[in-house]
Every structure is written in structure tokens, then in C-alpha cells.
Amino acid sequence: MAEKTQTIAMIEWNARKEGFIKLNTDGACRSNEMAGCEGVIPGSQGEWIRGYAKNIGRCIAFVMKLWRVLEGLRCIRTMRFKKVELNIDLAFVEQVLKFRKFHCLT
Template identity: 50%
Template sequence: MKGSGTGSISGAGMYKHLGVKLNSDGACQKDGRSGCGGVIRGSDGKWLGGFAKYIGRCSAFVAKLWGVYEGLKYVKNMGLAAVEVNVDSLAVVEALKRKTNSNVTRGALINRIWQLVDLDWEVNVKHVYRESNQCVDALANEEYSLCEDTRFF
């Protein structure tokens, strides 16, 4: 996917081609406290960075969107030109592909994600099974329990 106003989100696997993978996730407690996290790795599996963020109170779906948004910001700030984003929620991947959502909170966050996608770089969003996203699931769950802002690793 190219940016410059022509961004798109596909499910085609481009990880080996792109060389950078972002696994992101979001989590929500029963009381609504939520967090998100992400891990960025090279195609060789080498750790490039990670983050965990306390969001406040929201749904698990919105927390997962926050994980994608914060992860894309982090990757772009690292100066990387392309990324494959792995998310363990098919509903999130499909909502991002549709590019719109009637829910005000979700819609605004999806728009912010697309503002990042539309920059001059390649972004591929792919659904993965929860088992392959366990590390970022732990980061997301840890952050809402600490109620801190954002931590970078």
C-alpha cells in the first residue's frame, strides 16, 4: 500500500518483502479499563521496539484499534518505509478495510489510522490467530493494570 492519499489496507502477506512486522493488540477489563501494546520486529525476528499504553475506559474493539494506531505512529516515527500489521481481531481488520464506521468513537479512530496509512509508505494489515499474538496481549493487559500513559521499549 502506498500513501500520499492513495493508501489501502489489504490482507495479502507482505512480511518478508516489507521486512518489518508490527504485532498489536488491545485489552479491556470488566470495569472498562483498557490498554494496548505492540511489538515491532525485523524480518529476521530481531526486536526493533515495543510499546504499551493505558487508554482509559473503552471496549476491547476500540482498544485494539488504539493498538493499531499507536503502533503505526511508532513505526512511522522510527522512519521505516513499510510495515505488516498483525491483529488478532478479524472484526478490526474488516473495519479498517471498510475505512468507515458509524460509531463516532470507532469512526474517528479509524480515520486517524487512515491518515497514517495515507502517508508515503506501505502498510499491510493482516489477521492472525490469538496464539501468535501472545506477547502483545501480555503488554496490553499489563498496561491497563498499571494505569500509566505510554511506555516504549
């Protein structure tokens, strides 16, 4: 029987500058390509401001990542915030830039 290993990760929370909010997103695609996304929008001190969830339907993981950011930014726009912190991994940004050949992003 294989022995289980435990991974410990140190997590640190840093307060944002006053007036900034942060968009935290997540999403998932099943093997049948059904996808959904969700996110939370905490304030500068980590307090709950708003959350959202959306059933996207059929799509690939790459498109789901676009949806989760879009839905979060739409949510923030309705609240009229101007200062937003959004963290996206560089590999994803590179994929978006290479995806230009598709008409929906040009």
C-alpha cells in the same frame, strides 16, 4: 473432579522480506472498561527493534483494538519505516467498516 486437557499448538516463524518490519499488537479490557495496549516491532530476522505500551483508560474492546494498531503505526512512523507487515483478523476489519456511522471514522 474434571480432568485437565492439554492443547498443543505448532507455531512457525517465517522471516520477512528484507527491509520489512512486522507490527505485533495485543491489548486487554477489564470488566470495568479500563484498557491498555502493547506491541513489539521485530525486524526482518526476528530481532528486537522496539516495543511500546499505552494505558488507554476507559473504552470498549473494539476501540482498544483500534488504539493498539494506531499506537503501533505511530511508533513505526517515528522510526521512518516504509515497509510494514500488519496482520489483523478479517472480522475486525469488517467491524471497522460497519463503524463508519460514528463521526470519528468518517
